[in-house]
Amino acid sequence: MILLFFVFVLAVFLGIELISKVPSQLHTPLMSGSNAISGITIVAALVAVGTESTTATNVFGTIAVVAATINVVGGYLVTDRMLAMFKKRDGKR
Amino acid sequence: MILLFFVFVLAVFLGIELISKVPSQLHTPLMSGSNAISGITIVAALVAVGTESTTATNVFGTIAVVAATINVVGGYLVTDRMLAMFKKRDGKR
Amino acid sequence: MSQETLDTAINLGYIVASVLFILGLKMLSSPKTARRGNFISAVGMLIAIVATLLTRGMTYQWIIVGLAIGAIIGAWAAYAVKMTAMPELVALFNGFGGLASLLVGFVEYYEHPARPLYTTVAVFFAVLIGSVTFMGSIVAYAKLAEKLPGRPLLFRGQRIVNGAILAAIIALGFVFCARPADSYEVMLVIVALSLLLGVLAVVPIGGADMPVVISLLNSYSGLAGAAAGFVILNNVLIVSGSLVGASGIILTSIMCRAMNRSLGNVLFSGFGAVGPASAAALTDGQGAMRETSLDDVATQLAYATQVVFVPGYGLATAQAQHVVRELANALEERGVTVKYAIHPVAGRMPGHMNVLLAEANVPYSQLYELEQINPDFPSTDVAVVIGANDVVNPDARDNPNSLIAGMPILEVDRAHSVVVLKRGAGRGFSGLENPLFFKPVTRMLYGDAKDSLTRLVAAVQQA
Amino acid sequence: MSQETLDTAINLGYIVASVLFILGLKMLSSPKTARRGNFISAVGMLIAIVATLLTRGMTYQWIIVGLAIGAIIGAWAAYAVKMTAMPELVALFNGFGGLASLLVGFVEYYEHPARPLYTTVAVFFAVLIGSVTFMGSIVAYAKLAEKLPGRPLLFRGQRIVNGAILAAIIALGFVFCARPADSYEVMLVIVALSLLLGVLAVVPIGGADMPVVISLLNSYSGLAGAAAGFVILNNVLIVSGSLVGASGIILTSIMCRAMNRSLGNVLFSGFGAVGPASAAALTDGQGAMRETSLDDVATQLAYATQVVFVPGYGLATAQAQHVVRELANALEERGVTVKYAIHPVAGRMPGHMNVLLAEANVPYSQLYELEQINPDFPSTDVAVVIGANDVVNPDARDNPNSLIAGMPILEVDRAHSVVVLKRGAGRGFSGLENPLFFKPVTRMLYGDAKDSLTRLVAAVQQA
Ligand SMILES: NC(=O)c1ccc[n+]([C@@H]2O[C@H](COP(=O)([O-])OP(=O)(O)OC[C@H]3O[C@@H](n4cnc5c(N)ncnc54)[C@H](OP(=O)(O)O)[C@@H]3O)[C@@H](O)[C@H]2O)c1
Numbered sequence A, B: 001m002i003l004l005f006f007v008f009v010l011a012v013f014l015g016i017e018l019i020s021k022v023p024s025q026l027h028t029p030l031m032s033g034s035n036a037i038s039g040i041t042i043v044a045a046l047v048a049v050g051t052e053s054t055t056a057t058n059v060f061g062t063i064a065v066v067a068a069t070i071n072v073v074g075g076y077l078v079t080d081r082m083l084a085m086f087k088k089r090d091g092k093r
Numbered sequence C, D: 001m002s003q004e005t006l007d008t009a010i011n012l013g014y015i016v017a018s019v020l021f022i023l024g025l026k027m028l029s030s031p032k033t034a035r036r037g038n039f040i041s042a043v044g045m046l047i048a049i050v051a052t053l054l055t056r057g058m059t060y061q062w063i064i065v066g067l068a069i070g071a072i073i074g075a076w077a078a079y080a081v082k083m084t085a086m087p088e089l090v091a092l093f094n095g096f097g098g099l100a101s102l103l104v105g106f107v108e109y110y111e112h113p114a115r116p117l118y119t120t121v122a123v124f125f126a127v128l129i130g131s132v133t134f135m136g137s138i139v140a141y142a143k144l145a146e147k148l149p150g151r152p153l154l155f156r157g158q159r160i161v162n163g164a165i166l167a168a169i170i171a172l173g174f175v176f177c178a179r180p181a182d183s184y185e186v187m188l189v190i191v192a193l194s195l196l197l198g199v200l201a202v203v204p205i206g207g208a209d210m211p212v213v214i215s216l217l218n219s220y221s222g223l224a225g226a227a228a229g230f231v232i233l234n235n236v237l238i239v240s241g242s243l244v245g246a247s248g249i250i251l252t253s254i255m256c257r258a259m260n261r262s263l264g265n266v267l268f269s270g271f272g273a274v275g276p277a278s279a280a281a282l283t284d285g286q287g288a289m290r291e292t293s294l295d296d297v298a299t300q301l302a303y304a305t306q307v308v309f310v311p312g313y314g315l316a317t318a319q320a321q322h323v324v325r326e327l328a329n330a331l332e333e334r335g336v337t338v339k340y341a342i343h344p345v346a347g348r349m350p351g352h353m354n355v356l357l358a359e360a361n362v363p364y365s366q367l368y369e370l371e372q373i374n375p376d377f378p379s380t381d382v383a384v385v386i387g388a389n390d391v392v393n394p395d396a397r398d399n400p401n402s403l404i405a406g407m408p409i410l411e412v413d414r415a416h417s418v419v420v421l422k423r424g425a426g427r428g429f430s431g432l433e434n435p436l437f438f439k440p441v442t443r444m445l446y447g448d449a450k451d452s453l454t455r456l457v458a459a460v461q462q463a
């Protein structure tokens, strides 16, 4: 547990260091891409539905899985779509 | 154990991200300062001497404590001395 | 495989996934590698999901249903949406992420009410942050999609009410954590209040500030994920959640800086709610706006040496990006040098203009950032302002009392002449009057941007 | 306190220590915060040590002895050493860190030979990396302190021998890890071979490349610490060890880049071992060096508008930093503009010139980096090269076949006239001839730099 907290602290620092000086046209894709990553909560949703089995859990858990999957799948795809537009443009450079 | 490995991986990434674009006059102090940090192995030396008790361990362990302490104490002090020189100069800016 | 080997494999999968997230985020912040970075992070997600599914003793029927429904909806939404609607879609997705964390926290509590203290605390945070993210994102979505009025909805004592709600939630949190097993109702109240807080926190913020809000909520949803990770003691959740949480805060502050405002100002000032009366006071004694005719403009453009287009939010609403490109082509055929001046916060989301112009295949080499183009205006014959307003407002530079004082602007008023394409006397996002329109160098060409431009293309070709 | 509470407290101490290390490293890389950063990281170390000492069941007598002896030696060494000897001192300290990791790994194995596989692997790495770091650092120290010849010691087949030793160590490592309990002798052989490897790896590298080598060894000692952390399953060791390991690699590559060389080139090329014969070939047809007199130089300087001093390694060996400052003062009193051009790799350690000139209280505002000063040379009346050689070698710019081709140089040859202060025809660190000395604009003023400068001060004051 204490080690997990440690992991948390390290990851926070890493997150802070990773992002710096992002050109403005990348703000939206970056936001969208990291939003997709935050869909990682899908793992918790999967664990909940897969290992518990009261009805309430199944219902709420399944909704959680649906919601998280939308976040993940939609997030990555829409980010890719945004970036594809820049790509095209970059090819012309 | 696997979590410790995880911590290791995160710390490596963090180390890579932390350092970038260091002005050249700071190369030596930075090297010296991070050298002092690497003296953290003193913790392992302390644990070894403090909890084991064969003669060999006491001898080698104490040598390890001495060596690590030299690294730590000397490292921080010499770094500070180096940086003090820049400090003096900066004051004149 | 033994249980232990399996666990090790799953955990290794999580480590690999985390590393891919780290690399992906890093690559996402540089134009060259961004797309690959997104892909890499998606691979990481896939690995994390597969690793989770390997857990022994999983029952799969609900999982499969959930994954399938979610994937279909997500993919459909991502492809169906119009380019310009992407920011609100991101808000919506983010809301779903928050919802998932909320539900996970709740279900975990529901299944095992009595847990160690730290788990209960983690449940509390997952539910609180998840709820705020969920409702906040939904409101942000509604504002951007114009299902709710975009302007700030302010009421007296709003901040006090929000503060009181937050205080109540925290107080209930203590009650809940002290005796989780007996606090089912307390949990429900916490959920309800948190949802309400999400709504009330975002409602007073103007529609055009939503990108910043979404970025902040995105950071929250990361933290909610990390909290869920502490509930189920899962390292990949904790790492990626806190990564997103931390980098989201940084991105938010970068975005605020581009608008030269503080985060506090964005969240609490109700920016853009300035009444027209107070704004009007600033326009006193500025004289009149001078209209010009289509043919005049066409001639001016056709015989210019250098023309700079300055697109703004109006270009987006008019969907005039393709016509601009046509006009540019027509001018270039006549030997005119054409440039586009891109202000970092033109439009309603960062990179809005880049996205639109990229869609119209405008060559990258013709796009100039603020710092590059400003020195160029004095040698520009005509600056054509297409539905931009705030980003060319000289008050930001000249009037230290202006609401937007200090925001860097495109200095079109230094060009030999300025033509402004807009529909009428409408204000920009800030609600401020724009002295540029009253300057001697400026001429107004009224009408929808797409219309005006289409007719300009024809006129230039005949000139 | 219960055992559990104590453990939690210790671990929290470790987390705080790690955070302080992270912040400290970050702050160390920016001039404004560097000193505070070092202090913060020292506080982190103190916290880590105190937390460790709180472990229940510790016996303290040996610890106290060890800490006291180490602290006294360390503090004494840090204060007694001359400024210019600091790099070798860092090497020595680093060696002690490696020694500690080596001993810890060994002792842990000695006490509990039969451990899980991963512990044994960690022991192996701690011993291997610790030994290499230890002996490598000692050799680096000896070279810098001139207890060993600074020039590369090369022998035929050196790389093959090193490769063979490394291969043998790895092979023995497998044997050791397979049956640790029966492999006491194997462990001893591994230690012996690793120590040997440390010596042989550093001996062929030239003295002036030692800063890079030390930086690399510093990175190793971090990794050795991390390995020791895996042996005793201690998180703060793992985090700080790997932090140092990773940032050390980055710093090493930054340092290599400043010299425009690759790490491979530094480690394996025996740079600086070029025989005089092959170097002489390059000087053919360059004419002769022209000597000048002290009075000529004094007059030139006294009546100049702008003078740029270009200090190099010779300034350090002559300890002429204070006299330079005096000369500068004398010139400034006469209204001459004085600047100092600081090449990033002038001298024998990064920042060498900065340290020296700071010691002599040269104002910061007079120090110019390479990129800032190069455009200034064409408008400089006299460039005074004080014991610099390679950093002003125009071959690096003009002769693509030169050993140092591509290294950025201070372009003194663009100044109206150049005066070079050196003792004779000695070569610089690279062992190359310097065409600058044969150029028409260049005049040589032979003699020890401190001597020449002292006499110049007097002459200028009388001019
Ligand atoms: N980009 C971002 O990330 C972001 C984020 C948050 C806030 N903002 C804010 O948004 C503002 C952006 O400035 P901006 O100059 O791009 O836009 P703006 O200041 O909002 O002005 C848009 C102008 O376009 C005109 N317009 C609207 N529809 C039109 C149409 N169909 N044809 C022609 N003209 C039309 C409007 O005048 P009429 O009604 O008279 O036509 C209006 O004056 C800034 O204040 C910025 O701080 C941007």
Ligand SMILES: NC(=O)c1ccc[n+]([C@@H]2O[C@H](COP(=O)([O-])OP(=O)(O)OC[C@H]3O[C@@H](n4cnc5c(N)ncnc54)[C@H](OP(=O)(O)O)[C@@H]3O)[C@@H](O)[C@H]2O)c1
Pocket: D208, D209, D210, D211, D212, D259, D311, D312, D313, D314, D315, D317, D318, D344, D345, D346, D347, D348, D349, D350, D351, D352, D386, D387, D388, D389, D390, D391, D392, D421, D422, D423, D424, D425, D426, D427, D428, D429, D430, D447, D448, D449, D450
């Ligand atoms: N700074 C670093 O971090 C670093 C690290 C590794 C390698 N290096 C290398 O070191 C070199 C540094 O270049 P540099 O130009 O500073 O020095 P240099 O090329 O080594 O030349 C030093 C010159 O100073 C003269 N000299 C020595 N003692 C003197 C004295 N007492 N009085 C007057 N002159 C004296 C020598 O000539 P005489 O014998 O004729 O007097 C020699 O030519 C570069 O090649 C660089 O790559 C630097």
